[in-house]
Amino acid sequence: MQKNQGEKFLLGLMEPIKTSPKSLFDAWNCYVVDVQTRQSERQAYMTIARTKTAIIRYLLPHWGLPPFSKTNLTRQENEQALDFMKQIELKQLQFGLVAQDHVFQANQVPDRLQRTYRAALNRFLLWCQEQDWFKAAVGGEPKLVQPLKPPKRSAEEIRKNKRDLQAYDMPYQYALGVVKGDVINLKLQQELNAYRQFRLAPDLPAFKPVKSITVDQELATIHQVLGWLYRFGGVNNDDLSLNCIAPYAESGSPDAEAAAQQGIALVSDYITWLQTPLAEGGRGSTNKHYELGVLAVLLNVARFIYRHEVSQNQSVALIQALKKLKRQQYSLSLQQSEQRVSANAKDRVTEWKEVLAIVEHLRSECLPRALLKNQTRKQPIQYGHLRPLTAVAQSYQKFLLFALMSYIPPNRPQVYRNLIIKQDNAIPQADWSGYLYQNGKSWYMSVWQDAKSESPLKIPNFEYPDGRCFYQYLQEWLIEYVYVDPKGDHYEVNGLRQAFEPQHPYLFTRKNGERYKRTTELTKIVRETSYGITGKTLAPRQLNALFNAQIQQTELESSEVARILAQEFIDSYLVFE
Structure with missing residues (x-):
C-alpha cells in the first residue's frame, strides 16, 4: 500500500477528475490516467516522469513558480508545484512551448535536455489539443504557438564558417x-x-x-x-x-x-x-x-x-x-x-550518490558513436563518427569496474584485479580472488573469503531510463557485441573484451591484452576517471568508507543496501535527469 501511495506522490496523481478540466493540474491528472491506460507500466512511468519534469522544471518557472535548485524534489516542493498548476488556465497552454523555450534560453539548458523535454511537453500539449474540453476552454480549434526559430544563415556565411574551421x-x-x-x-x-x-x-x-x-x-x-x-x-x-x-x-x-x-x-x-x-x-x-x-x-x-x-x-x-x-x-x-x-585533495568524493553519478556518467559513454556537442538545429543526428572498437571496449571496461564496485558491496582492489571470467581449477587459487558465473538468467560474483569458503553475491540487473539493463553490458563485454564499422558493415565479436586480444582469463584487461599486474593500476584508473568526471579524487579505500557509512544506518544486509541505494539513484535519474 505504501508503494502505491509513493507512486501517487511521485506522479502527482490525485483522485480522478469527475468534472471537465479547468486548469493545468486537472489536465495533468487526466493525461496521467490516459497514459497509464495506453502504455505498459514501465513505459508509462517513463513518459509521465519526463513530462512532469518538463512542466515543473522548464515550464512553470516562466509563469511564476520559483525554480527548485535541488535535483530531487522534496514532498513539500512537489505539493507546491502541483498547487501552482491549479492556477494555470488551459488557454495558457497554447503558449507552453514558447514559455518553455524562454526557460531553456535563460538557464542555458544543454541541447540534449532541450530536445528531451521539448518533446515530452509537446506530446502532452498535442494530447490536450485533441480533447473536447480543451477546445471548449480556448473557444475554438486550438493551435499551439511555436517558439521563433533562429534566422537562417546565408550561403556565404556557411562558406565563411567552413573556411574558418578548415x-x-x-x-x-x-x-x-x-x-x-x-x-x-x-x-x-x-x-x-x-x-x-x-x-x-x-x-x-x-x-x-x-x-x-x-x-x-x-x-x-x-x-x-x-x-x-x-x-x-x-x-x-x-x-x-x-x-x-x-x-x-x-x-x-x-x-x-x-x-x-x-x-x-x-x-x-x-x-x-x-x-x-x-x-x-x-x-x-x-x-x-x-x-x-x-x-x-x-x-x-x-x-x-x-x-x-x-x-x-x-x-x-x-x-x-x-x-x-x-x-x-x-x-x-x-x-x-x-x-x-x-x-585538489580537499575536493574528494564524500557521498555515495556521487559514486553512483560517476557510474551513470560512465554508462552514458558506452556508445559506438560519440555524442556531438553544441549541435545546431540543422543537425538532427546527435551522434558523431563511429568510435574504434577498442575505444568502445575501454568505455565498457571502466563502467563495469565502477558498477561492480558499487552495485554490490565494494571489495579490495586486488579482488577486481584477480577476478576471472569463470571458475577454472587449472589456475592456482593464489592467482585468483573470485569469478563470475550465470545461474539461469541471473549473474553472480563469487569471491573467496578464505582458503576454504567463498561468498556468492547476486549482481542486480538494473533497468536504466533508456530501456537497457545491466546484464546487457555484461553480456556485450563477455559474450557477444554487434559492431558496425565506418563502411556500414556489421560484425559480431565474441564480446568487447576480445578487442584487446587478451591472453588470460581475467575479467579486466590492459589495452595490450595483458592482465593488470599490480593493484595500483586499477587504483589509478579509479582515481583518474573520478577526477576527470567530477574534478574530485576517489580511491578504492574511500569506496569502502563511504559504503560503510551507509550500512551503519540500517540493519539490512550490505548487498541489499547497495542494491537499494543504486536503484533509488537510477529512479531519481529517470525522473529528473
Whole structure:
C-alpha cells in the first residue's frame, strides 16, 4: 500500500477528475490516467516522469513558480508545484512551448535536455489539443504557438564558417599520408614495412613480438613525426626516412655522440611543437601521457635502427639518451600529477550518490558513436563518427569496474584485479580472488573469503531510463557485441573484451591484452576517471568508507543496501535527469 501511495506522490496523481478540466493540474491528472491506460507500466512511468519534469522544471518557472535548485524534489516542493498548476488556465497552454523555450534560453539548458523535454511537453500539449474540453476552454480549434526559430544563415556565411574551421583544423592534418596529395617515397615505405615485420615477428632473440594493434598505433605516431618533419621541419619528401627520426652511427665511433644529440634535439623540438598553442602554429597538447607515448615509439624506432647492436648488448648512445629523456619526462609527469591531486585533495568524493553519478556518467559513454556537442538545429543526428572498437571496449571496461564496485558491496582492489571470467581449477587459487558465473538468467560474483569458503553475491540487473539493463553490458563485454564499422558493415565479436586480444582469463584487461599486474593500476584508473568526471579524487579505500557509512544506518544486509541505494539513484535519474 505504501508503494502505491509513493507512486501517487511521485506522479502527482490525485483522485480522478469527475468534472471537465479547468486548469493545468486537472489536465495533468487526466493525461496521467490516459497514459497509464495506453502504455505498459514501465513505459508509462517513463513518459509521465519526463513530462512532469518538463512542466515543473522548464515550464512553470516562466509563469511564476520559483525554480527548485535541488535535483530531487522534496514532498513539500512537489505539493507546491502541483498547487501552482491549479492556477494555470488551459488557454495558457497554447503558449507552453514558447514559455518553455524562454526557460531553456535563460538557464542555458544543454541541447540534449532541450530536445528531451521539448518533446515530452509537446506530446502532452498535442494530447490536450485533441480533447473536447480543451477546445471548449480556448473557444475554438486550438493551435499551439511555436517558439521563433533562429534566422537562417546565408550561403556565404556557411562558406565563411567552413573556411574558418578548415583553417583552424589545419594543424591536426599533418601526419604523412593523411593530407590529399601526400606521397610516401619508395625507400621510406620499405623501411616502414620492415619496421612492421620487425615488431610483429623479430628475427633476433633479444626482441619480443607485439600485437598488430600496437604496431598500428606506433606507425600512426611515426607518420605524424614524419609529417611534421616534412611540413614544418623543411625536410624534402625524397629525403624522408626513419634515419631522420633516429640517426645512425656506428657504436663507439666519433659520430655516435653527435647522432645521439641530433636525435634528442629532434625529439625535443617535436614535443615543444606539440605543446605550442594552436594559435601560434603548434598542436596545443597538454597531455603528458601522449608525449610519453611518443617518446616510447621513437625509442622503438631507435631499437629497430640499431637492432644488431642491441642484440649484441652493445651500448648505443642514442638509445641511452632517449631512455634518460623518457625517465625525465615520466618523473616530470608524475610530479605534476601529484601536485594536481595534492592541490585538489580537499575536493574528494564524500557521498555515495556521487559514486553512483560517476557510474551513470560512465554508462552514458558506452556508445559506438560519440555524442556531438553544441549541435545546431540543422543537425538532427546527435551522434558523431563511429568510435574504434577498442575505444568502445575501454568505455565498457571502466563502467563495469565502477558498477561492480558499487552495485554490490565494494571489495579490495586486488579482488577486481584477480577476478576471472569463470571458475577454472587449472589456475592456482593464489592467482585468483573470485569469478563470475550465470545461474539461469541471473549473474553472480563469487569471491573467496578464505582458503576454504567463498561468498556468492547476486549482481542486480538494473533497468536504466533508456530501456537497457545491466546484464546487457555484461553480456556485450563477455559474450557477444554487434559492431558496425565506418563502411556500414556489421560484425559480431565474441564480446568487447576480445578487442584487446587478451591472453588470460581475467575479467579486466590492459589495452595490450595483458592482465593488470599490480593493484595500483586499477587504483589509478579509479582515481583518474573520478577526477576527470567530477574534478574530485576517489580511491578504492574511500569506496569502502563511504559504503560503510551507509550500512551503519540500517540493519539490512550490505548487498541489499547497495542494491537499494543504486536503484533509488537510477529512479531519481529517470525522473529528473
